[in-house]
Amino acid sequence: MKVRLCSTDEVEEGAMIQAVVPGRPPLTVYQVEGEYYVTDDTCTHGKASFSEEGELEGHCVVCTWHDGKFDIRTGAPLCAPCSTPIQVYPVTVVDGAVMIEID
């Protein structure tokens, strides 16, 4: 099922916001170089929220709790102490809305 997370203007270039789909863990929506990306919002390591506690450096989200780093395009952990990938979601932009496909 396709779900609308937010409008494209809500996420500034180089920034991220939290999006909530009822009944699911929170998500983060990012805009980098004009592209939108969506990942789970909760760090797989220390349980911090990326949108609240994270910093975006290019295509990497850094969790400031322990400076773990993930690639928001692939979800891959990029340095210790993080070793578990974060979930990423393919994004489509439809009529100015950021949409993802979920089960």
Place this chain on the structure above:
Amino acid sequence: MSGPKNVVLIGGGLASLAAIETLRAEGYDGAIRLVSDEAEIPYDRPPLSKAYLSGETPLGGILLHDEAWYESMRVDLELGRKVEAIDPSARQVRIAGGQALGYDRVLIGTGARARELPVSVVAPEVPVHYIRTRADSDRLRESVKAGARVVLIGGGVIGMEAAATLVQLGCDVTVLEAGERIMARFFPPALSEMLAEVHAARGVKLHARVVIESVSRQGDESVVTLGDGTTLAADIVIVGIGSVPNAELAVDAGLELRYGGIMVDVRAQTAADGVYAAGDVATFQLPDGRWARWENWTHARLHGAHSARHMLGKGQTYAELPWVWSDQYDLNLQVLGSPESSDPPAIRGSLEAGRVTAFHLDGGRLVGATMINDARNKSSIRKLLERGDAVSPEQLVDPSVDLKKLAASA
């Protein structure tokens, strides 16, 4: 120039691990041998007093890399093997059992062990717990059950983390601290107080300015006797009173110690050519010439990487800021830079409001910050610290001042 062909890393911690990552990332193609006296491949130690102790995260979840990674990095793992000696003149490392390994670069990354209570205080039959290795944490977890009376000696990072974990598992936890207050090495008094209130609200009993007279065994329980004659009965006694560098290999090789650590130069090299030391075990020279020994996760990693770059002749200056973190309950605690200062700390925010930072100032200059659930300001604070010019405490504590903008304005 012919580079090294044969690197030996002693110790299965972060310093050695970072050295492997860096050596391979820098294109080093020679042999790497990792010799560790622990049976496991390198694992992350911070969870040993938290999610690993509680059972929430199993061993697989705290491994720094899986076994396949060591194969892909072409590392020969010598686990469960103790290095007995380093012979710098023969460029050999001797392993228990007699095997000798030649090296052209060797890293001593043996870390530190828990400081023990003196035998004059603790009777040998008392099963005292320390938390330093996976085996320590396993032993402790096996004896933990809801309702167990736990006495923790030492209100530092390990002690307070273990207190948080164990009180959440239903234990009856008492913390005994010799000093004035908890987390005193990293926290200004106001933040120690805030954290102490959080622990107290969770049911942890805290006693500061306590002298431990003796720890003895009576039947199935341990008895902790304090200087004022008070006695505390305990099912479990845990001691977290600091650590001692595992520097014996260096001493036996004739190398000098300072602050208990192995003296290394700005390149992380000891006085012996080709012998390096990094992380908790090393006392190193800062760019400004002062000597320091840091015990924290980030330093072990960065200094290990730094030593590896210098092994290859590609090193740079080690100009890091000390950065320490702890997690207790839902609180993330961090210290960046110096935890101490001559001026009174400037405090921004409050724990009631969810976030608080204490800025440490020395003659009007920012020297460090202690943060509770406020790490998102860390990169701004880092910029301010690196800039090192005067800042106004009024601006730092003003919630309407955006620290990012303050750091960007110069």
